[in-house]
Amino acid sequence: MQQRSLQTRARLLDAALKCFARQGFNAASVESICAEAGVSKGAFYHHFPSKQALFLVLLEGWLTTIEGSLDAAHSERVPDTLLEMTDLLPLILETADERLPMFLEFMLQAIREEQVWQATIEPYHRFQEYFAALIRRGIAEGSFAGVDADAAARTLVSLAVGLLLQGVLDPQGADWGETARQGMRIFLKGLKQDNDE
Amino acid sequence: MQQRSLQTRARLLDAALKCFARQGFNAASVESICAEAGVSKGAFYHHFPSKQALFLVLLEGWLTTIEGSLDAAHSERVPDTLLEMTDLLPLILETADERLPMFLEFMLQAIREEQVWQATIEPYHRFQEYFAALIRRGIAEGSFAGVDADAAARTLVSLAVGLLLQGVLDPQGADWGETARQGMRIFLKGLKQDNDE
DNA sequence: GAAATCATACCGACCAGTCGGTATGATTTT
DNA sequence: AAAATCATACCGACTGGTCGGTATGATTTC
Structure with a gap:
């Protein structure tokens, strides 16, 4: 379903905002964003290039x-x-x-x-x-x-x-x-x- | 002699300014600064902690x-x-x-x-x-x-x-x-x- | 069961800082 | 003044770890 997909995307955006705010763009790693979002790296790169x-x-x-x-x-x-x-x-x-x-x-x-x-x-x-x-x-x-x-x-x-x-x-x-x-x-x-x- | 020492220090400062300006603080590596200054990494850490x-x-x-x-x-x-x-x-x-x-x-x-x-x-x-x-x-x-x-x-x-x-x-x-x-x-x-x- | 979605393992590159050792030249000794 | 001693300045390979991005396979959705 695309319900889940959208939710994953939203979670990633949310998590990214938090991580970037906390550590800055460079210091915040993709991994930490994924962890915060409770999602895998694969999901990340599926939604964002x-x-x-x-x-x-x-x-x-x-x-x-x-x-x-x-x-x-x-x-x-x-x-x-x-x-x-x-x-x-x-x-x-x-x-x-x-x-x-x-x-x-x-x-x-x-x-x-x-x-x-x-x-x-x-x-x-x-x-x-x-x-x-x-x-x-x-x-x-x-x-x-x-x-x-x-x-x-x-x-x-x-x-x-x-x-x-x-x-x-x-x-x-x-x-x-x-x-x-x-x-x-x-x-x-x-x-x-x-x-x- | 301290003449050379001072010169090395100055060269490092000069080179660092150039590198930082060109690439930013994070992106400019210590190595690139040393290269620009024509000096070794050891010299860098001798002069600056x-x-x-x-x-x-x-x-x-x-x-x-x-x-x-x-x-x-x-x-x-x-x-x-x-x-x-x-x-x-x-x-x-x-x-x-x-x-x-x-x-x-x-x-x-x-x-x-x-x-x-x-x-x-x-x-x-x-x-x-x-x-x-x-x-x-x-x-x-x-x-x-x-x-x-x-x-x-x-x-x-x-x-x-x-x-x-x-x-x-x-x-x-x-x-x-x-x-x-x-x-x-x-x-x-x-x-x-x-x-x- | 095909397509979309997600997970895991992994790659290659990079980098701040360390460390054992060497060169240089000043100071003391003989 | 030559030799021995020593401190400072410097070298560059190496470490330990990080990170963005990819490859491949599993799972879910329709």
């Missing part, structure tokens, strides 16, 4: 989740929408906490492999455009000064990336949710439509 | 370099100093380009080893305080509104970290030096001492 392939499935899934939760934020005006998204950060950070390290480790390796790299960087470009569009809307509705939307979006993404990275690398270092809120306030004020230069 | 130990020497060196070049920026007013530092980013990014990936990879691993972790995160906290102090100076001199200096510093560091990371992961994605300048301008405007909220 390689360790890398399984990993990309996890990555894709996570990004989809994030985009989904970002889409949930919908205030009337763009600045409020952005602030609303900022409030989601602790939630994202919670899932990032276990995932980001392994994904970063993976990306760091992927840099050297053109093939994999394209697949990895592409969804990230989507974020860039997503925010650029949002900021353009903000400019159109008069919330923001007429700055370069793309540059502003990149700045925003940089801020987010930096916050996420630090939140993961140094969780004790600060209240990163609060830092995000403050940072966003500064950013918004910097973009605000008003008076002198 | 482990691969990790050598790495930490490289890390320390790089951070010292960066702090040095940041200290070189000294304008009268804080906003100008910060802008000046931003202009240094391409220069830092140049050295970061080959170093950041390996350091990130290393840090990602170090998370799981309390011992190593302290040594790795400490210099980074210094940056945090460095900028917090700078911003406090900016508030004192009346350039900035009286925001929470620590939060603002964290925001600034987040921005910098995000920019560096993206500059390394996606060098083709944008002119990151220019993005940095724009981002800094937004940030400064957001901190500016003036009018309404």
Whole structure:
């Protein structure tokens, strides 16, 4: 039956997430993943052509989740929408906490492999455009000064990336949710439509 | 004689930097480093107790370099100093380009080893305080509104970290030096001492 | 009973670190 | 100053173990 097959696949994905989170992409061996899943190596390679392939499935899934939760934020005006998204950060950070390290480790390796790299960087470009569009809307509705939307979006993404990275690398270092809120306030004020230069 | 000894050590450090940059911390084998240095494995372990130990020497060196070049920026007013530092980013990014990936990879691993972790995160906290102090100076001199200096510093560091990371992961994605300048301008405007909220 | 699914045994490559031993050159002895 | 002594620097084969992936055969499903 394909019932069992699907379940095996799901168990492998689950187990892999746990192992990768605990030990990182390289350190987590295929064997340990199989053990965690209560499944054999044969099953593993039946469902996934390689360790890398399984990993990309996890990555894709996570990004989809994030985009989904970002889409949930919908205030009337763009600045409020952005602030609303900022409030989601602790939630994202919670899932990032276990995932980001392994994904970063993976990306760091992927840099050297053109093939994999394209697949990895592409969804990230989507974020860039997503925010650029949002900021353009903000400019159109008069919330923001007429700055370069793309540059502003990149700045925003940089801020987010930096916050996420630090939140993961140094969780004790600060209240990163609060830092995000403050940072966003500064950013918004910097973009605000008003008076002198 | 110690002349040769010092040279061997230097050659190892040089070679290690190259290998780590090319292949990453884990992928670069001690053997390949030795080969690159034209030196034997015995020499390696004579000079450094482990691969990790050598790495930490490289890390320390790089951070010292960066702090040095940041200290070189000294304008009268804080906003100008910060802008000046931003202009240094391409220069830092140049050295970061080959170093950041390996350091990130290393840090990602170090998370799981309390011992190593302290040594790795400490210099980074210094940056945090460095900028917090700078911003406090900016508030004192009346350039900035009286925001929470620590939060603002964290925001600034987040921005910098995000920019560096993206500059390394996606060098083709944008002119990151220019993005940095724009981002800094937004940030400064957001901190500016003036009018309404 | 054929096809899909899974288990076990195994292969080849790799690698951090060790260890017995050698080269080099400084210091002491004669 | 030549010889003996010694410490430091270095060499490279070797170990013990890991891991991604494969080959082959058993079991389950339809």
